[in-house]
Amino acid sequence: MTNRNKELPLEEREELLRALKTRFEKNMNRHIDLEWAKVQVKLEANTEKLWSLNEMERTGGEPDVFGYDRKTDEFVFYDCSAESPIGRRNVCYDREALESRKKHKPENNAIDMAADMGIEILTEEQYRELQKLGNFDTKTSSWVKTPANIRKLKGAIFCDRRYDTVFVYHNGAESYYAARGFRGSLRV
Incomplete structure (x- = not known):
């Protein structure tokens, strides 16, 4: 089921962003001092990464922001599902x-x-x-x-x-x- 061009249709992209934002806000202990607005700007500028996050979500991983790497200016997502995806x-x-x-x-x-x-x-x-x-x-x-x-x-x-x-x-x-x-x- 791999998407060759790795880009989500607009509706799926918006649905994923809503799910990620909700998870981010429910689990602030995972990313203290980070703001969703900054994460969303990065995500919207990286559609291939959004596709990968959707794959994490689709397979049950419940991805969430785990941290921010100041050296590389990157947000780090981990699978945060209670059990292995x-x-x-x-x-x-x-x-x-x-x-x-x-x-x-x-x-x-x-x-x-x-x-x-x-x-x-x-x-x-x-x-x-x-x-x-x-x-x-x-x-x-x-x-x-x-x-x-x-x-x-x-x-x-x-x-x-x-x-x-x-x-x-x-x-x-x-x-x-x-x-x-x-x-x-x-x-x-």
Whole structure:
């Protein structure tokens, strides 16, 4: 369902902006001292980024402004859904893992899905930053960017929150589960 020119029709763009504004205003603890008007100006000037945010929204990520990078003059969005985005679960880690499966292949993989959406998969550090703002993935888990040395050995890492603690685990990169997806970030 990828849109080749990555531009939303006007009506969808307006609907997305309304949803993002409502979420922004309901969750001010995620972006203290930021103003929606400035975020909206950036979004309206970056239609391809709006398309990516719509993909995050469409797949259940509930993207919200997580912060502002003064050095690059960019707003940073993270998936803020309570659980791993439902439209991005049942995926293995990357294409190599997907191709290595002989039977029962999942339909997709986290790394390719993120690239197709124009977003980055969260790193372990970003995941831990997100968890400081709430309790995320208390029933699910999310793949996170795996260090090359682990991936070279055919592994991948994922995180979740249990017992009021963020845990990092490992699995074979070809593994996939109904309750594991991935969270992404986008800079605008």
